[in-house]
Amino acid sequence: MRSSKYLLCTLKEDPSNAEVISHQLMLRSGMIRKLASGLYTWLPTGLRVLHKIEQVVHEEMQRAGAIEISMPVVQPGDLWQESGRWEKYGPELLRIKDRHNRDFVLGPTHEEVVTELVRKEISSYKQLPLNLYQIQTKFRDEVRPRFGIMRSREFIMKDAYSFHLSNESLNETYQVMFEAYCRIFERLGLEFRPVLADNGSIGGNASHEFHVLAKSGEDDIVFSDGSDYAANMEKAEALAPTDELESPTQQMQLVDTPNAKTIEQLVEQFNLPIEKTVKTLVVVASEEADSELVALMVRGDHTLNEIKAEHHPLVAAPLQFASEEQIRQVIGAGPGSLGPVNLPIPVIIDRSVAKMSDFGAGANIDGKHYFGINWLRDLPLPQVADLRNVVAGDPSPCGHGHLQIKRGIEVGHIFQLGDVYSKAMNATVLNEQGKSQVLSMGCYGIGVTRIVAAAIEQNHDERGIIWPESLAPFKLIIIPMNMHKSHRVQDVAEQLYQQALDAGIEVLYDDRKERPGVMFADAELIGIPHTLVIGERSLDKGVIEYKSRRTGEKVEVAIENAIAHIQ
Ligand code: ATP
Ligand code: MG
Ligand code: MG
Ligand code: MG
Numbered sequence: 068m069r070s071s072k073y074l075l076c077t078l079k080e081d082p083s084n085a086e087v088i089s090h091q092l093m094l095r096s097g098m099i100r101k102l103a104s105g106l107y108t109w110l111p112t113g114l115r116v117l118h119k120i121e122q123v124v125h126e127e128m129q130r131a132g133a134i135e136i137s138m139p140v141v142q143p144g145d146l147w148q149e150s151g152r153w154e155k156y157g158p159e160l161l162r163i164k165d166r167h168n169r170d171f172v173l174g175p176t177h178e179e180v181v182t183e184l185v186r187k188e189i190s191s192y193k194q195l196p197l198n199l200y201q202i203q204t205k206f207r208d209e210v211r212p213r214f215g216i217m218r219s220r221e222f223i224m225k226d227a228y229s230f231h232l233s234n235e236s237l238n239e240t241y242q243v244m245f246e247a248y249c250r251i252f253e254r255l256g257l258e259f260r261p262v263l264a265d266n267g268s269i270g271g272n273a274s275h276e277f278h279v280l281a282k283s284g285e286d287d288i289v290f291s292d293g294s295d296y297a298a299n300m301e302k303a304e305a306l307a308p309t310d311e312l313e314s315p316t317q318q319m320q321l322v323d324t325p326n327a328k329t330i331e332q333l334v335e336q337f338n339l340p341i342e343k344t345v346k347t348l349v350v351v352a353s354e355e356a357d358s359e360l361v362a363l364m365v366r367g368d369h370t371l372n373e374i375k376a377e378h379h380p381l382v383a384a385p386l387q388f389a390s391e392e393q394i395r396q397v398i399g400a401g402p403g404s405l406g407p408v409n410l411p412i413p414v415i416i417d418r419s420v421a422k423m424s425d426f427g428a429g430a431n432i433d434g435k436h437y438f439g440i441n442w443l444r445d446l447p448l449p450q451v452a453d454l455r456n457v458v459a460g461d462p463s464p465c466g467h468g469h470l471q472i473k474r475g476i477e478v479g480h481i482f483q484l485g486d487v488y489s490k491a492m493n494a495t496v497l498n499e500q501g502k503s504q505v506l507s508m509g510c511y512g513i514g515v516t517r518i519v520a521a522a523i524e525q526n527h528d529e530r531g532i533i534w535p536e537s538l539a540p541f542k543l544i545i546i547p548m549n550m551h552k553s554h555r556v557q558d559v560a561e562q563l564y565q566q567a568l569d570a571g572i573e574v575l576y577d578d579r580k581e582r583p584g585v586m587f588a589d590a591e592l593i594g595i596p597h598t599l600v601i602g603e604r605s606l607d608k609g610v611i612e613y614k615s616r617r618t619g620e621k622v623e624v625a626i627e628n629a630i631a632h633i634q
Contacts, residue, residue, distance in 0.1 A: 089523035090215035105212030105220030115540035131247035144170025173206035186494035200227035256535030278475025281524035293468015532594030
């Protein structure tokens with residue numbers, strides 16, 4: 068690309084209305100321009116970066132087995148009535164009417180539309196699992212659009228939706244997508260962290276967010292420096308015990324239920340109050356016969372009815388409840404027998420805070436022959452409660468390491484939705500027995516446009532952006548100094564430009580009639596990783612100057628080796 072034929076649009080001055088560095092630099096380097104609140108035009112340089120991200124996302128989605136589709140931005144209001152989100156979603160949902168006075172929305176997300184597609188197209192378990200994705204414009208009427216494209220109203224999201232016959236299958240795909248997300252953010256050169264997350268208005272069960280660590284982030288991420296424990300502060304608060312947990316021996320008991328293989332069976336076996344809303348259940352179980360014991364902590368304001376096995380992928384996985392002897396081994400308890408359960412209620416199962424051994428838990432046997440869940444009261448959970456006021460350096464609730472708190476930018480979010488949408492919208496298939504069965508569903512979002520801003524937050528200096536190679540709008544810039552006074556400089560510059568094009572290098576050739584200082588400043592502002600400078604003086608020596616944007620390193624290279632030096 069020749070600069071003279073390109074739309075460069077760089078600005079010398081800092082824009083006054085940009086609060087965060089990525090927003091400033093995107094405006095100054097000519098990546099975006101504001102049209103109206105939360106609405107931006109992508110200029111060529113910005114769009115090139117955006118396409119790089121999309122390409123990586125496409126590759127990793129396809130490697131993960133997702134299939135690309137494209138759904139309309141405009142969605143019928145009827146579908147939102149059906150799912151129940153017409154009422155629930157609130158003013159972020161932009162509602163519009165067509166000429167026939169019918170309700171439509173501008174899609175903030177596509178669960179309804181994809182469920183409508185799948186319920187019509189998929190009829191047999193043989194067609195499952197299925198994972199569909201798109202990279203597409205979303206609209207959310209954000210109450211406070213800010214930080215440029217970081218929180219805009221119109222933005223591009225990669226959204227994927229998976230459909231399953233069983234929760235085990237959902238779990239598998241969730242895991243594959245989790246790993247695909249890690250690969251994406253690694254390939255994009257971002258420093259990121261997956262964290263436990265709240266499900267928000269979307270509903271459903273297990274959920275993780277992916278955060279890029281940056282001071283300008285809007286979320287507080289709490290994590291341990293001694294383990295993988297990491298949570299969004301919202302989630303950490305949701306996990307805090309409620310007042311009802313003050314006397315845990317009444318609220319929770321350890322149970323020995325050799326016959327119950329799932330929570331549902333547990334509910335049946337103990338004749339638990341299925342319509343009653345209760346707060347918390349702790350089950351100590353090992354998931355596979357030989358694996359280490361896992362304490363599942365579950366809580367929420369749902370009735371047992373709502374948590375029947377099919378609602379909860381993790382609960383639905385067969386649970387082998389621990390024998391008394393196993394439990395004693397883990398918690399080091401004295402003799403005693405196990406009693407019945409009174410008030411269980413599984414809603415959220417949080418594996419990362421759930422390893423019994425991580426808690427260093429003790430046990431307590433009271434005169435009713437129960438194991439009291441002493442450790443819940445005395446050990447980690449009060450600290451989880453304190454996450455509201457946690458300060459960096461506090462011991463981690465997982466029992467390993469100390470807590471750190473950092474600001475994060477949410478760039479991705481994955482959910483195990485279970486049957487929230489498929490049930491409401493009656494999306495079923497025939498199972499192996501020829502019976503109609505409600506689908507299990509997962510959804511997986513990435514903020515493609517937000518990643519551009521997040522990457523700049525992590526890659527810049529006082530002179531501008533420093534693109535990682537994988538994101539750079541151009542890999543190379545060729546800067547000829549005063550070429551309008553020197554045919555020799557111009558000839559070599561043209562030659563190198565052609566060579567770079569032939570070698571398939573994305574190159575910007577600054578052939579403008581500008582002073583060298585202006586060209587250098589623009590190259591650094593835009594953040595192009597490699598620069599070749601062509602000047603009379605170096606040509607006298609048969610060399611040209613190479614400069615690295617990231618390291619600032621300058622070396623002289625022979626003209627004939629210049630392009631090879633970039634590759
Ligand atoms: P946030 O908490 O930042 O409002 P969200 O939790 O509402 O985001 P999700 O519904 O999880 O967003 O959507 C998936 C992804 O879309 C988010 O992880 C984020 O990267 C991106 N995203 C959401 N809202 C916006 C926005 N207004 N502008 C740009 N990207 C967004
Ligand atoms: Mg939001
Ligand atoms: Mg969020
Ligand atoms: Mg989210």
